[in-house]
Amino acid sequence: MKSAFFTGHRNIPISVKLGIEQLIAIAQKEKIDHFYVGMALGTDQLAAEVLTKSQLPWTAVIPCRDQDKLWCPSQQQKYHQLIQQSNERIYLADNYYTGCLNQRNLWMIQHSQLCLSVWDGRRHGGTFHAVNNAQKKRLTVINFNPVKHLLEPVHIQLQLSLF
Numbered sequence: 001m002k003s004a005f006f007t008g009h010r011n012i013p014i015s016v017k018l019g020i021e022q023l024i025a026i027a028q029k030e031k032i033d034h035f036y037v038g039m040a041l042g043t044d045q046l047a048a049e050v051l052t053k054s055q056l057p058w059t060a061v062i063p064c065r066d067q068d069k070l071w072c073p074s075q076q077q078k079y080h081q082l083i084q085q086s087n088e089r090i091y092l093a094d095n096y097y098t099g100c101l102n103q104r105n106l107w108m109i110q111h112s113q114l115c116l117s118v119w120d121g122r123r124h125g126g127t128f129h130a131v132n133n134a135q136k137k138r139l140t141v142i143n144f145n146p147v148k149h150l151l152e153p154v155h156i157q158l159q160l161s162l163f
Helices: 016-029 043-053 073-085 100-110 126-136
Strands: 003-008 034-037 058-062 088-091 114-118 140-145 150-152
Touching (some): 003 016, 003 043, 003 100, 016 114, 058 073, 058 100, 114 126, 126 140
Antiparallel strands (some): 140 150
């Protein structure tokens, strides 16, 4: 099995769906046959929707069983529907703790050969750290910039430790 994982911003325009479709098409050309999705709001859940609609195999990598406890009821309902549509569910912790989202990202990096990102280039936050750590592991990163609405290469001066 050759896998890719998604990372991206929470607040994205719906037009990012086309970018996610492009990322998936590129991944398939690279012989990716399975996808990991961290199930956060925004990019992750949109990727899960696209993968489900495309009938592609994906695993929900959930940082903690109570990930959605602070979300509004409609977000919780959508989240649980998407999880049920995944081919597999992996829960990394029972309860939220500081750093569990980063641990989820590190798990996906360790189990993937490709990083698919929806990242606008800002140098802080979870998406930046996931892309940075993927590059440290020498994964290829394919990025869709949600501001420019185009695929672009990613070149980060490596920072932070992977583990």
